Amino acid sequence: MGRVFIEKFCFVVVVLAVLIGSSEANGCDFGCDLFEGSWVIDNTYPLYNSTACPFIRKEFDCIKYGRTNLEYLQYRWQPNNGCNLPRFDGKDFLERFKGKKIMYIGDSLSLNSFQSLLCLLHGAVPEAKFTQEIYRENATVTFLDYGVEIVLFHSNLLVDIEVESVGRVLKLDSIKSGQIWKEFDLLIFNTWLWYTRRPPGQQWDFVEVGGKLLKDMNRVEAFRAGLNTWAGWVDTDVDTAKTKVFFQGTSPAHYHGSDWGEPAVNNCLNEITPVNGSTYPSGLPIVVDIVKQVLNNMTKPGAVSLLDITKLSQLRKDGHPSKYNRFKGMDCTHWLPGVNYYTKSTNQSVTVIFERQQFSAKLLELRSQIWPTSREIHDRAPPEVCCPPQGAPPIKFQLIWRAEALASCCCMPRWNSNQFLRQPVMPIYTSDNKTNLSFWYTTASSE
Known part of the structure; x- marks a missing residue:
């Protein structure tokens, strides 16, 4: 504990x-440990009709692009030991966060969670008025009747990339966007996948860390350095009495069937059910331990709540767009809005953990x-x-x-x-x- x-x-x-x-x-x-459990069929799911959600991007809209097996929509995350993750109540969420500003910061997996939350809220109160502003890869949706502002801030690595005379430099010791982030009431971060990218998808030409300019470095250590910079920013710049901070655990992809006990499989195309049980054959990636180490070493105890969703996401080999997307490419990395897995469990867990924090603080106040x-x-x-x-x-x-x-x-x-x-x-x-x-x-x- x-x-x-x-x-x-x-x-x-x-x-x-x-x-x-x-x-x-x-x-x-x-x-309860909300993140240890298994996926179970629940015939009362899904919580909303994903085809009626106005926020789903075409690359994630698998039903529109031909997926016919829809059983994946009916799975619910069930924590172990008789614990219950409360059913998500979108209207209650809006009432609870009335007048608040929520920001997701990270890569396209934060986009998945952002879209999922919007769909959950719209499905609960479809008559609610909202505005939507999109600027490049950032987006802001405001539910006007509640004054709830939900923002997506695209930042693949959390730390800075700057264009200099030598080219694009990944600055592992610098976070300039934090001046914007810290003004929000609730911050939900993620990063990792873009640290592993190689050319041509790699976003930098050089790495700068500790005052040294490098052509490249071990990607896991680069991730550790960047995450330490982010943790230091939370420690020194964020008023955690006002702003609640969450970090989403790393999200898996499903391109290698040997990871879940099917070595002949090389993508997620024909996967229609989750992995059975509570364990994933290949185990957890090393970055899970790195995230926990960095959070444990922060100078503000409990300043960041970990949404430890890696294992529960590993179990959902059936939850990706696969070929059913606008671009017809094989996508076993991103997640489908409407699937009650990574994105919905993240949003449920944020609500529960936020309530725990608020409850403890209220007890102390009273x-x-x-x-x-x-x-x-x-x-x-x-x-x-x-x-x-x-x-x-x-x-x-x-x-x-x-x-x-x-x-x-x-x-x-x-x-x-x-x-x-x-x-x-x-x-x-x-x-x-x-x-x-x-x-x-x-x-x-x-x-």
């Missing part, structure tokens, strides 16, 4: 109850008048962990209040001590990310 960062250790029981969850919880459990003088929760707790009893508020303020989750996602589970004691030991860190309190936590909890 990773490190849990809290500003007041006296709040640890409430936060752990949210993260661990309980058998009493209905709907979404705050302790209880702020108590924490400065909060009572001890264990008489042997070190004094630096919890506040001394002197000046504690009246007992009625300590005992009668219960948090009530208003999020559409779920209810907050009732605290279950027996279940808590059965959980694996988890290190707890203070907000400075230095003081490890796991020893006191385990000792106090086992009595």
Whole structure:
């Protein structure tokens, strides 16, 4: 479950109850791993008619260009261990993000997620008025009745490419577009595939990193350097109290059947069902670990939420346009709007994780008048962990209040001590990310 960062250790029981969850919880459990699971048929899907969506580009409109097998539209992502990913509610999404600005930044896979969200929202409120502005590869759609602005900012590598006397230079240490990005309320990033491109598709002639100009370098290390620059930008330039930041995990392609156990297959053309089960035969690519390492090394703990969609996307070998697109080329890289896989699961997960963050922040806000003088929760707790009893508020303020989750996602589970004691030991860190309190936590909890 990773490190849990809290500003007041006296709040640890409430936060752990949210993260661990309980058998009493209905709907979404705050302790669930949304990204481990399998694809299941759901006859209530799809959530919208993709042929009626005005936002789908011709290269992704497979039904228009001849695909007849439509079973791919009826799969729903089911997390493991009885967890439920709430059904996406487009109208509720618009109400929840009323007056907010959302931006997708990345390559054409961000375009897939951007289009999918627009189709989901339009399908939920088809009568809603909207405007659409397109400038080159960037686009802005505003749902006027709600004041929700959704923007696509095309940036294949996130870092800069500049034309100089020597040619096009990939500057792995520079992000100038960040001045635009940080003004938004919700940022969703992705990158990777264009780091692997070779000529003629390669977008640069030289690479500049650490003050050195190189003709080329290891592409995985280039990705790591670029991602570190992006993470540093989030740490130093983004007010994460105002702007919520997400990073979409790397997205797979399906050109090699040996990856999913069919070595004679060399594309996704005849794939009509997902990989069965929860595991992908070839395993995860190395860049998945790099993304997690970079996020874990950031100086702002929890500043970025990872949408860890790589495995669930690997399982959807049936979710690509293949030859059914305007250009008639074999496309096993991009994803189809209307498929409840990469794009829809990304948008569902953004909603759930955003609700988790907002809920935890609201709890801290509502209880702020108590924490400065909060009572001890264990008489042997070190004094630096919890506040001394002197000046504690009246007992009625300590005992009668219960948090009530208003999020559409779920209810907050009732605290279950027996279940808590059965959980694996988890290190707890203070907000400075230095003081490890796991020893006191385990000792106090086992009595």
